[in-house]
Amino acid sequence: MIDKEIILTEEGFVKLKEELEYLTTKKRREVAQRIKEAIEFGDISENSEYDDAKNEQAFLEGRLQQITVTLNCARVIKAGEKSNEVTLGCKVVLRDLETDETVEHMLVGSAEADPFNNKISNESPVGLAIIGKKAGDKVMVNVPAGVLEYLVVDIKQ
Secondary structure (H helix, E strand, O other): OOOOOEEEEHHHHHHHHHHHHHHHHHHHHHHHHHHHHHHHOOOHHHOHHHHHHHHHHHHHHHHHHHHHHHHHOEEEEOOOOOOOEOOOOOEEEEEEOOOOOEEEEEEEOHHHOEHHHOEEEOOOHHHHHHOOOEOOOEEEEEEOOEEEEEEEEEEEO
């Protein structure tokens, strides 16, 4: 199993609990019904509906196990008072010093990271570089393409 602490925001913890509830109640019943209907078609040795439903069941059970382990190993970080340093759970406005583009990221644990929604992991190169920094600090981030340089513009809770 996992012996590593998993960091989640309160929002991420709640979302995982809701997903677990949905999967264990509604989704499990749906998959069981699909399997039952596929069996009624007859010979399951060449029944693609049955095979598909069993594959979905296996995926569902794997996801349930993954969520359970994550929740059991989770340390929930609470949004705190305004801090002048970048911490987990805060939003950080960064300006790329090369392109002058500004972007806002939320710093979260790796289990909750979602770059498409500007949630970056504290274990990512940018996350590691900005944690503990203050507004006005410049940070250098080593990435495969080279070095990126950012200015921490603002920190929000």
